[in-house]
Every structure is written in structure tokens, then in C-alpha cells.
Amino acid sequence: MTESNTIAVAMSGGVDSSTVAAMLRADGHNLIGLTMQLWNQRRLAGREGMPESVQGRCCSLDDVYDARRVAQQIGIPYYVVNHEERFERDVVRPFVEEYLSGRTPIPCSLCNNHLKFDQLLIVAQQIGADRVATGHYARVNFDQVRGRWLLKRPADHSKDQTYFLFGLTQEQLSRTLFPLGDMTKPEVRELARKHGLALAEKPDSQEICFVPGGDYKRFIDAYLAEQGESLPDTSGELVTTNGEVIGEHSGIHNFTVGQRKGLGVATGSPLYVIQISGAQKQVTVGGDEHLYSRTLRTRRVNLISVDDLREPMRVAVKIRHRHEPASATIERTGEDEILVTFDQPQRAITPGQAAVFYEGDVVVGGGWIA
Amino acid sequence: MHRVYLDNNATTPVLPEVFEAMRPWFGEHFGNASSIHHHGQETRAAVENARESVAKLLGCSPSEVVFTSGGTESDNLAIVGLMIPGDHGITSGIEHHAVLHAAKHMEELGCEVTVLPVDGRGLIDPADVRRALRPNTKLISVMLANNETGVLQPVEEIGNIATEAGVYFHTDAVQAAGKVVLDVKRIGCHALSISGHKMHAPQGVGALYVKKGTRLKPLFYGGRHERSRRAGTENVPGIVALGKAAEMAREAFDRGDQEKMSAMRDRLEQGILAQVDEAGVNGEGAPRVRSTTNIHFDHIEGEALVIALDLKGLAVSTGAACSSGAIEPSHVLLAMGLKPERARASIRFSLGKQTTEEDIDYALALVPETVARLRAISPRYKQAVST
Numbered sequence: 001m002t003e004s005n006t007i008a009v010a011m012s013g014g015v016d017s018s019t020v021a022a023m024l025r026a027d028g029h030n031l032i033g034l035t036m037q038l039w040n041q042r043r044l045a046g047r048e049g050m051p052e053s054v055q056g057r058c059c060s061l062d063d064v065y066d067a068r069r070v071a072q073q074i075g076i077p078y079y080v081v082n083h084e085e086r087f088e089r090d091v092v093r094p095f096v097e098e099y100l101s102g103r104t105p106i107p108c109s110l111c112n113n114h115l116k117f118d119q120l121l122i123v124a125q126q127i128g129a130d131r132v133a134t135g136h137y138a139r140v141n142f143d144q145v146r147g148r149w150l151l152k153r154p155a156d157h158s159k160d161q162t163y164f165l166f167g168l169t170q171e172q173l174s175r176t177l178f179p180l181g182d183m184t185k186p187e188v189r190e191l192a193r194k195h196g197l198a199l200a201e202k203p204d205s206q207e208i209c210f211v212p213g214g215d216y217k218r219f220i221d222a223y224l225a226e227q228g229e230s231l232p233d234t235s236g237e238l239v240t241t242n243g244e245v246i247g248e249h250s251g252i253h254n255f256t257v258g259q260r261k262g263l264g265v266a267t268g269s270p271l272y273v274i275q276i277s278g279a280q281k282q283v284t285v286g287g288d289e290h291l292y293s294r295t296l297r298t299r300r301v302n303l304i305s306v307d308d309l310r311e312p313m314r315v316a317v318k319i320r321h322r323h324e325p326a327s328a329t330i331e332r333t334g335e336d337e338i339l340v341t342f343d344q345p346q347r348a349i350t351p352g353q354a355a356v357f358y359e360g361d362v363v364v365g366g367g368w369i370a
Numbered sequence: 371m372h373r374v375y376l377d378n379n380a381t382t383p384v385l386p387e388v389f390e391a392m393r394p395w396f397g398e399h400f401g402n403a404s405s406i407h408h409h410g411q412e413t414r415a416a417v418e419n420a421r422e423s424v425a426k427l428l429g430c431s432p433s434e435v436v437f438t439s440g441g442t443e444s445d446n447l448a449i450v451g452l453m454i455p456g457d458h459g460i461t462s463g464i465e466h467h468a469v470l471h472a473a474k475h476m477e478e479l480g481c482e483v484t485v486l487p488v489d490g491r492g493l494i495d496p497a498d499v500r501r502a503l504r505p506n507t508k509l510i511s512v513m514l515a516n517n518e519t520g521v522l523q524p525v526e527e528i529g530n531i532a533t534e535a536g537v538y539f540h541t542d543a544v545q546a547a548g549k550v551v552l553d554v555k556r557i558g559c560h561a562l563s564i565s566g567h568k569m570h571a572p573q574g575v576g577a578l579y580v581k582k583g584t585r586l587k588p589l590f591y592g593g594r595h596e597r598s599r600r601a602g603t604e605n606v607p608g609i610v611a612l613g614k615a616a617e618m619a620r621e622a623f624d625r626g627d628q629e630k631m632s633a634m635r636d637r638l639e640q641g642i643l644a645q646v647d648e649a650g651v652n653g654e655g656a657p658r659v660r661s662t663t664n665i666h667f668d669h670i671e672g673e674a675l676v677i678a679l680d681l682k683g684l685a686v687s688t689g690a691a692c693s694s695g696a697i698e699p700s701h702v703l704l705a706m707g708l709k710p711e712r713a714r715a716s717i718r719f720s721l722g723k724q725t726t727e728e729d730i731d732y733a734l735a736l737v738p739e740t741v742a743r744l745r746a747i748s749p750r751y752k753q754a755v756s757t
Contacts, residue, residue: 032681037696064694079677082696126674126744127681 006030007177008124008132010116011071011078013063015202016135018070019188020179022195024133025074032129033071033078035064036120038087038111039210048222051212066199073197083119090114092210096220099253100234102276103352106164106321107208113167121175131175136161139181139361140173143305149173151304151363156184163321166356166366167302217254236281238265241274241290249283252276258291258348276351292345298338298355298367305364309338315357315364317342319349325358338367373683374729376638378568378722379517379545379662380687384611385570385723391614392572395607403604404593417604420613427616428562428579429553436599437609440576441544441565442468443589447578447600448540448561449473449511451586455480457508462486462494462523463705465513469542470701473511482506491656492521492706500531509538514557515546518702518718519653520662522550529558538584544568544576548619549628549659560584566608570723571615575608622723631721632660638719638730639663645738652703652716666708666716669751670744673697675717678740684733687718711750 009021011033025031041060046052064080071078091110098105116134124132137159139152149170153160168176180188185204192200207214224231234251247265249255254262259273263285272291275284296319303309309332316325317340327343340355349369356366375383395416401409403417418432425432438444445468453459453476461473463485470485477483484502488494494512510532515522525541532539540561543552548569554562561584566575580586580599592601622628643649648668667675672688676697679686688697703713719733745751 032677035694037694061694068695077681079680080695081673081677082698084696122747122749123671123674123677125747126671127678 006032006129008032008034008120008127008129009076010120010132010134011035011067012135012205013066013070013199014135014205015192015197015199016137016180016188018067018135018197018199019192019195020133020135021070021076022074022197023179023191024177025076026195031074031076032124032127033067033076034120034123035067035078035080036087036115037064037080037082037084038115039084039092041210041212044219044222044226048225049218050222066202070197070199074195081120081123083115086119087111087115092223095208095216096223098352099216099220100232102234102252102255102278102281104256104350105352106354107210108164109167109354112164117165117168117172117176121172124175131177133177133179135180136165136178137180138162138165138178140176140178142174146305148305148307152181153358153361153363154178154181154183159185162358162363163318163354163356163366166304166354166363168304169302170304173304220253234281236283238263238283238285241284241286246285252278252281252283255283257350272348288347291347293349294342294345296340296346296349296355297333297370298340299336299370301336301338301365301367303365305359305362308332309365313357313359313364315359318356318358319346319369320353328357330357330364337370371683372732373685374732375685376719376721376725376729376733377685377687378725379520379718379720381567381573382570382722383724384572385615385618387618388571388611388614392607392611395610400606403606404595413604413606416610417606420609420616423613423616424564424577427547427552427620428564429555430579431582433597434554434579434582436578436580436596437604437612438576438578438600439574439605441466441542441563441568442576444544444563444565444576444578445469445511445540445542446472447586447589448563448580449476449509450589451599452509452538452540452561452584453481454508454587456506458482458484458504458506459508460484460486460499460502460510460512462488462512464488464492464494464516464518464521464702465511466517466542466544469511469513486512488705490707492516492519492653492702493656494523494528496524496527496531499528500535503531503535503537507535507537509540511540511542513545514541514543514552514562515549515659515662516653516702517545518700519656519664519706520545520658520660520720521653522546522657522659525557525559529556532560533558545662546659548615548622549661551623554579554581561586566612566615569615569619571611572608575605575612577612627723628660631723631725634725634727634730635660635663635719635721638721638733639665641730641734642737645734646741649741652706652708661721662718663720664703664716664718666712667741668712668715669754670715670741670748672715672717674744675740678744679736682736682740684736688714688716 011017044050091107095105095107137154143150211219237245238247238249255273271285274286274290312329312331317328318325329341333339351369353369357364401413403414421432421435424435449472473483486498538560541559542563544565547564560581562579564577567573590601652664676688699710699713
């Protein structure tokens with residue numbers, strides 16, 4: 001087999017990527033298994049109320065063990081590559097800073113853009129693999145008419161991960177394989193069983209890999225303490241949509257747009273976080289009706305199915321991972337800004353999250369909500 | 371695939387003669403060396419023959435040799451066995467983790483530990499050792515040959531300082547045994563660690579030289595094996611193998627095999643440097659064991675180079691593997707003052723008795739080409755050459 005046929009498989013130790021490795025191997029591909037060591041889970045263990053022991057999370061020893069055992073079972077070379085420094089710089093730091101600025105970040109997209117489809121592709125190429133296969137639920141193919149690589153939603157929409165992949169460039173897509181794009185999760189598990197993988201029944205990972213239990217506040221406390229930095233005081237006023245000050249809040253990083261619980265005020269009707277102002281450290285609260293908005297602006301835009309947006313385009317837009325794409329018009333309003341105008345107002349548009357544009361199953365592109 | 375192994379500082383293959391020596395002790399001969407019957411007696415004889423052989427390699431008397439499970443246990447036995455809370459110990463930043471982490475453990479138990487720096491060549495200054503002495507200093511532990519660079523430390527001078535000051539001196543000679551002639555009297559040490567698998571005996575056996583009269587607390591409690599310094603039934607096949615490997619190491623010294631290895635190492639090192647720009651030897655200018663060269667290839671990730679070479683059949687190593695198997699920048703190279711990028715761009719090549727000229731040819735054909743390919747794809751290299 002020639003070198004150009006070699007595929008690097010990004011193996012996390014989960015069912016999806018393990019099954020990818022097993023199926024590509026069964027198809028006769030020349031494979032190299034790679035696991036990215038991104039974060040030392042023990043680093044913050046026991047600090048500032050963080051759990052002492054974390055298991056079954058990304059980069060845990062258990063996951064690396066599982067990935068290595070699969071590689072041994074199917075008979076492929078396997079390596080763990082260390083990208084901890086880069087992960088901390090490009091994912092963990094921005095994650096903490098986004099929260100402290102009153103936004104709600106998506107580290108998975110950053111990880112895909114800066115680590116999985118950047119650093120890992122480089123390592124793969126350096127060690128002689130032209131392409132990288134992952135266990136993401138998405139589809140990629142080259143469209144002759146447009147002359148572009150397209151990213152598409154997978155057959156199983158309930159597992160769709162394209163929302164986290166909108167940042168992929170043409171170059172990255174051209175070297176990426178998503179072998180699970182046409183399969184449903186039960187089919188993947190069935191295939192894992194068929195290949196005799198011991199981890200076929202391993203539960204899915206649900207949360208942000210480096211934040212145990214999903215408690216991001218505790219993570220931020222522990223991380224800053226470890227860095228010898230004090231948590232900046234982001235406390236300030238709690239105001240109504242009319243600008244009336246109704247109390248104080250403990251810090252903007254404790255809030256997310258649309259949040260209802262934990263506001264520390266009691267009123268007759270339910271109150272929600274409507275807006276977070278990083279500059280004024282102000283949290284605006286109001287009734288559910290104030291959460292709806294028809295427009296949003298995206299920055300740091302990446303376009304996939306088109307090379308540019310010269311005129312307004314009708315698309316469907318997803319504003320968070322679990323959001324049914326909503327009809328909208330997108331238009332370029334600045335060199336790196338796209339304005340999204342929804343047909344119907346959308347609830348809780350959250351700065352820091354991504355807005356991803358779809359034309360049917362095809363990902364047009366996306367950007368970060370400003 | 372054609373495979374060439376140049377990672378002998380990680381472990382070495384068991385030599386056929388060594389394997390032949392140990393093989394009967396898996397069944398044909400057997401016995402507990404403490405038993406009084408025939409089987410015990412013949413086993414005891416085998417263990418004591420091996421002890422004599424190791425003693426000859428180290429220049430000590432057989433009663434000063436304690437068999438252990440390997441280098442890590444030997445280091446732990448020396449450090450944990452010789453220090454008690456309140457004592458002060460002196461070590462260096464380039465020691466193996468078996469020493470550094472044992473010292474850290476003693477620190478947690480109430481000892482004080484001074485970790486000495488090294489210079490850019492990876493050498494400890496004996497004057498620093500002298501300056502670090504305190505009234506409560508009990509132990510100096512400085513390695514003989516570094517595992518990553520092969521740099522030989524001035525242990526005889528340190529031994530003199532220890533003797534003058536009346537403190538114990540332990541040296542981790544795991545990477546020196548079989549590569550340089552060892553003489554515990556000339557070194558002036560009270561304890562010296564060796565490991566079987568670094569000198570063509572199997573994994574799971576090692577020894578600690580303990581100078582007569584040195585009172586050592588055991589790590590394990592149990593029977594009175596090894597003169598109450600190491601409880602537990604002896605690993606007889608391993609010990610026999612270590613004895614054979616020690617004997618073969620002495621014979622190899624007598625034959626001058628080291629010269630041959632030295633020439634191969636130099637050919638590898640010079641051949642690589644002649645073909646690769648922006649590369650250099652870590653530890654250059656310091657005395658080194660003849661089997662090791664550690665080379666930095668700037669602007670690449672050593673991790674990717676090790677993987678790329680492995681996929682082409684050449685086994686070398688970089689840094690130290692952390693628990694997941696990922697590579698962390700070497701603490702040794704960092705202690706020598708290398709920038710983290712350069713430490714991460716460094717590769718260790720280490721030769722063994724089985725290494726051939728053809729192996730060196732293979733490496734010389736493969737390494738420059740692979741480095742060039744990696745650099746062609748490396749964003750860091752592109753950045754560096756464009757500025």
C-alpha cells in the first residue's frame with residue numbers, strides 16, 4: 001500500500017472513533033491511530049472544590065487505555081500526541097476569558113478549529129498520512145459544480161455535529177473523512193459489536209471534556225487559582241429592561257442569556273437573563289418576551305459552500321447546538337461581519353455561541369455571535 | 371518491515387548467551403535459595419555466583435551487592451533507606467525520576483532536599499555540591515551517566531567531597547553499567563544502582579551496591595533475604611542473567627568493544643549533523659557514554675519525528691512519556707537551559723551491543739530525509755525561515 005493511502009484516525013477512546021478505526025481497517029486501509037492528549041484531568045483535581053477523581057472524560061487514562069486497546073485489537077500502530085500547551089492556549093484560556101467577559105463560549109468549536117483539524121492534520125501529514133478520519137457525525141464531499149468541498153449534516157440529525165465544525169477550511173475539509181456520516185448511533189454501536197469492540201456499550205460523553213460535571217464556574221475558580229491569578233471582580237448591577245436597578249449580582253460569568261434560576265431576585269412573574277454587558281458588568285433581566293430577537297451579527301466568519309456572500313442569501317440558521325435551524329436571510333455587512341435576520345424572532349440569542357448557516361443539509365458557513 | 375532499534379537507553383534485548391544462562395532456572399533447575407535441600411543449595415550457588423560476577427563489575431565485594439527488582443527499586447532503596455526525617459539530601463535536576471520522586475517523597479516525610487542545577491552541557495559543578503552541604507546533610511545522590519544525553523558526571527570529585535564531609539554518596543549508574551568501567555572505590559560512593567535490562571539482562575532485575583558498614587533501612591519487610599536489606603524470594607533466573615550480563619560486560623571491556631560502539635555513535639552523530647541544518651548535540655563538550663547521542667532538530671516536534679521514524683522502522687525516543695503515553699518535554703534538557711521548543715525538538719539515539727554498521731546506515735539514510743519532510747510541513751519552520 002502506498003503512503004498516500006494512509007489515513008490517520010483520531011481516536012478518543014469512545015465508541016464512535018473506535019468504530020471508525022475498525023471499519024476503515026476492515027476496508028483494508030492503512031491506518032495510524034492517534035489520540036490527542038489535550039488536558040491533564042488530574043491537574044485541577046481536588047482544587048477549589050473540583051472533584052478529586054474524574055473518570056471517563058476526554059484524555060483520561062481510561063480513554064487512552066480504551067483507544068490503545070482498540071488499536072491493538074485491530075492491529076494498527078497507535079500513538080498519543082501531546083497538544084496540551086496548544087489546547088490550553090487556544091481553548092481553555094479563551095473559554096475562561098469569554099465567560100469573564102459575559103459571553104457563553106463553545107470550546108468544542110475552538111478545539112476543532114485549532115487542534116483537531118489543524119494540529120492533528122499537520123501531525124498526520126508529517127507522519128505520512130494525507131487524511132484524517134474522525135468519529136464526528138457529519139458528511140463531507142467534493143461538489144464538482146461549485147468546485148468546493150462541502151460540509152453536510154449527517155443522516156442522523158439527532159447526532160448532527162456540523163454546528164461545531166463550521167470553522168473548517170476547504171483545505172481542512174479536503175483532507176478529512178467522516179465515515180459515520182451516513183449512520184445512526186444505534187447502527188454504529190451495532191457495528192462496534194460486530195467488530196467485537198469491548199467498548200461497544202460505553203456511554204456517550206455529554207459535556208465539555210475538560211470541565212468535570214459541567215460545572216464551569218468551579219472550573220474557572222480552580223483554573224485561575226492554579227495559575228496564581230485571582231478571579232476578577234465581575235460583580236455589578238442587576239437591572240430591568242427599563243434600566244431600573246433591582247439588585248446586585250455576584251459576577252457576570254455566573255450568567256448565561258436565557259438563564260432563569262439563580263438570579264437572586266424574587267418577583268411575581270418569571271425573570272430571565274436578557275443581556276450581559278461585559279463593559280458595564282451589568283446583567284439585564286426581564287420577562288420571557290424580551291428574550292426574543294430577530295437579528296444577530298456574526299464575526300470571524302467562515303464560509304464553506306460559497307466563496308463569498310455577494311448578495312443576501314436565504315438560509316436556515318442554528319444558534320446553538322440543540323436548536324432547530326430557523327429560516328433567515330444572511331447578508332454581508334462588513335469585511336468580517338454577517339448580519340442574520342430571522343423570519344421569526346428567536347429566543348435567547350447568546351453572544352459567544354456560533355450561528356451556523358444551512359442550505360438544506362449543506363453548511364453554508366458560520367460565525368461567532370457578537 | 372525492516373526494523374532498527376536505536377533506543378537502548380530505554381531497554382536492551384537480552385543477549386542470547388544471557389538467555390541461555392537463565393533458561394535452566396525456569397524449570398530444569400529450580401529451588402528456593404533459602405531451602406536447605408539439594409534444590410535450595412544449587413539455587414543458592416547460582417545466586418552467589420551471579421553476585422560475585424556483579425561484584426567484579428562494580429569493584430566491590432559480593433556481600434556488598436543487594437539484588438533488587440531494577441533501577442527504580444535500587445534508587446528508592448538507597449534514598450528512602452538512608453534518609454530519615456530531619457535529614458538533608460543533595461541531588462540534581464537531571465536525575466531520573468526514580469531519584470527525583472523518591473527525594474520528593476522524603477521531602478514530604480520531613481527531609482530537606484537541595485536540587486542542584488547543571489550547566490549548558492548538562493554537567494553538575496562539584497563546587498555546588500560542596501556549597502550545598504549543611505550540618506544535617508545525610509546523603510548526596512548524583513547520577514553517573516544521564517539517561518537522555520549520556521553525559522558523565524564528575525562523580526569521583528563528588529565522592530571526595532562526600533568522604534571529606536562524612537556524608538553518604540549514592541550514584542545512579544543504571545545508564546553507565548556495561549558502558550563505562552565502574553569502580554565503586556574510585557568513585558567513593560556508599561551506594562550505586564544498576565539495572566539488568568539496560569545491560570542486556572531482562573527487565574525485572576537490578577542491584578544496589580551498598581558499602582560495607584552502611585546502615586540501610588529496607589523498603590520491604592519479610593524474610594532475611596539479601597542480609598535483611600531486601601526481603602522477598604530471589605528472582606533467580608533474573609539474577610543469574612544479571613550475573614551473566616555483568617560477566618559479558620567485563621569481557622567486552624577487555625576486548626575493547628566500546629571503541630567500536632564509540633565509532634558507530636560518532637559516525638551517526640556526525641553523519642546527521644553533516645546532512646541536517648539547524649541541528650546540534652545536546653551535551654556537546656561534556657564527557658559522554660559511548661552509546662548515546664541526543665540531537666536537537668530545530669523547528670520540528672520531536673514527537674512527530676519519533677512517530678514518523680517508527681513508521682519507517684527506526685525506533686528512537688524523545689523526552690519522557692507521561693502516564694498516557696504522550697511526550698512531555700524532557701526535564702533533563704530543560705534543566706540544561708534548553709528552551710522548551712528545542713527540548714521538544716530533541717531526539718535520543720542510543721546504541722546497544724547488537725547495533726550494527728548497517729543499522730547506522732539505515733538511520734543515516736532515513737533521519738535527514740524525514741527531518742526535511744517534517745520541516746516542509748512545519749508551520750514553525752516556515753515561520754522561522756521566512757523571518
